[in-house]
Amino acid sequence: MTAAIKKIGWPRMIISVFLLALFISCPFAGVNYQFAITDVIGRFGMNLVLILSLVPMIQAGCGLNFGVPLGIVSGAFGAVCSIELNATGLFGIFTAMVIACAFAFVIGFLYGFILNRIKGDEMIISTYCSFAFVGFMCMAWVRLLPFKNAILIYGYGGNGMRPQVPLSENWAQILDKFLHFKIGPIIEVPVGMLLFGALCCFCMWLFFRSKLGTAMTAAGSNPEYARAAGVNVDKMRLVSVVMSTTIAAIGMIVYYQHYTFVQLYMTPMNLMLPTVAAVLIGGAALRKATIPNVIIGTFLYQGITTVGPMVAGSAFADIADALRLVISNGMILYALTRKEHR
């Protein structure tokens, strides 16, 4: 019994039970659980790829990617470019992804280069990188980028871009609507988005079964060993950072299309902790993360942070953000202080 719990892990155990309790208490709190389920599915699909993006860097030994905002901003950049170009529909989201990936590739390369120079302090430096880059991009959104499209720019003659750019004219919910169906009158299943997430997970799984993926895992597990086996550890780390940043950018496009808005300025920072926390809740360690970790973590974290506020919100005022913060920071603290075999 205790051995079984150990295997699942206490935090996951507690959070699962908590989530179950939340669902059960829905009717008592006057929350329609059908709405709750729809929301959980939606937020699960919306965040899955973003959280998946952490895996390469964890596996390569670069730690938890607190630089995920770099990928997020790249995604935002791709999205606004596609709007500027008036690209719509499937072509539109495709354009956004291509531009986002190209941008993320360059950013990821520079970021990886930095991380290779400060081995051991990745998590601190990546947080700095996030703040610096997101800050820089704020200036870009206000002034540096020569965008003209009316959807992007503040209406009344001001300059700079809107903090919330609507996607409704371009490719809002384009993945969601693919093969989309309803269960009953309320519950919606965004099949396209879930399929896309599953596809990304599958590709990741394949990658870690390739020679390169195996080498990356070994480089994270014991860099000295990997080096002795002829693996270029710095290259593995660089590849992992580029992968993580690029996948985060793609994940963000998925996120925006479901959310139907592109959020600019400081908002990418708000996603940093929740992303990292989710993969930890899923059972990932600082140097080991699996696809099941990602799926379980995304589900549990998004489950709690969607249903929790719904239920609690009926009793107290809006505590959604407070709860999210407590859970994210708590999980990160737990993971960082947990005794690690090294």
Added chain:
Amino acid sequence: MNMDTDNSVLRFENVGKSFFGNRVLKDISFSLDKGHILGLVGENGAGKSTMMKILFSMDDIRDTGGFEGAIYLDDKKLNFSNPMDAINAGIGMVHQEFSLIPGFTATENILLNREFTKKSVVSTVLGKKLSTLDRHKMNLSAKEVIELLGVNLEPDMLVSDMPVGHKQFVEIAREVNREKVRVLIFDEPTAVLTESEAEILLKALRKLADRGVAIIFISHRLHEIVDICDSVLVLRDGELVKNVTKEENYTVQDLAKWMVGRNVENKSSARKKVLENENDIVMEIKNLWVNMAGELVDDVSLSIKRGEFLGIGGLAGQGKLGIPNGIMGLAEAGGAVTFNGRQFALNAPKTALDLKLAFVSEDRRGFGLLLDEPIYWNVTFSAMQVMNKYLKRYVGLRLRDDKEMRQTAQKYIDSLEIRCVSEKQKVRELSGGNQQKICLARAFDLEPEVLFVSEPTRGIDIGAKSLVLQALRRYNEENGVTIVMVSSELEELRSICDRIAIISDGKVAGILNSSEASEKFGLLMAGLSAEKEGA
């Protein structure tokens, strides 16, 4: 119990342990007197380290469901909840694997965690109080304990820059240098030491015992056990099969027999194969220098004949370990090394591996193993990366073939008699000796033309030792692989090698045939003779 309880410090009563249904210790009872040295011997995986981990209350034990039976310290039943409790109760442990902080100096490591024994550090042993922990006093304290051990060690040196033997002494110094140590556990402390270093350590142990500390000493070098222990426990498959005292006059052979449960012959069969061509040089080393911490190679020139079994010996710190590390690109090196007549780039591990050179490092936990991955990964990883083995095409994608990897691992588990639950077990869970065998399997799987092995028998039991040496010999004779073996045990080299190069002061002091008289080797090791003679 009504033994002379006055002197007894430690008592085990019916202690047992299993890891998830895999029983590794059964019904162990014994008692240990003050000032006595108790030897603990047994094959790899017999349960020695596990027994000591129980006493020290390590996490591995508690996380896997605790243990059975009871342990008494001074007739008080132990109820530790972590190693800190054990330390506070006066138990110290030198682990089989290092637990030092590489970026700290020797002094800092020795005095680490001193907060736990607040008021004094050197106290019991040296009778000196240390109320504040300023650097000067820390240095003094460290120096004193280093002197007590009788070893030549630089207190200000970073641990990461030390040769492995010195690291071991730092670790020992840390344990010795605690207030009120009552029981000290040494888990294979001599495995990484050269014979001369080991002698120093054994003397230090005796000194400690004379001061009243009870010592538990684990070693696979059975003569050390015979030399210094007051009594010996022999473990076989987790059972206590023998508990003898010095008065019973046991010999190394007796211990070996009890350990394995049958007679162990130390056969060193005559070499079957002679070299086809004495002048066929497979590797030519010219003016090699290697910058390796504690093992500097200055200027080594050496010709390795195709198909030979060459030994490289010498005292610790003289540079013998630097040679393979330099050639294999693991330590910064320069000079000219030609393989099959072609010079190749140094400082590039991949180049060396692609040429079909392979290396079993003496640094098992550093270069040798992926501790958190399964056995089959460890065995096959290098061959996959270097030779593209174990990759299978699935609709255009080349993916890992786990099944084939596992089969290969199983093959080596059988042939090297690796003790494990299955090939999927994490290497961290294996006993030290079995980890060593995994390192060998990995090198064999690379199918090298020249195989360098550094200290291949370090930490493995007497039965497994001959198994490993036989395996190397067979590999050499049957597959025609040239083997270069670096070892600090001269007798081991002489039992298996054709020629032995002795390294002294970073240079080749001389090359001798294994059959030469041991005095000649001794002279070369001392760097006395410059006579160079090939075979």
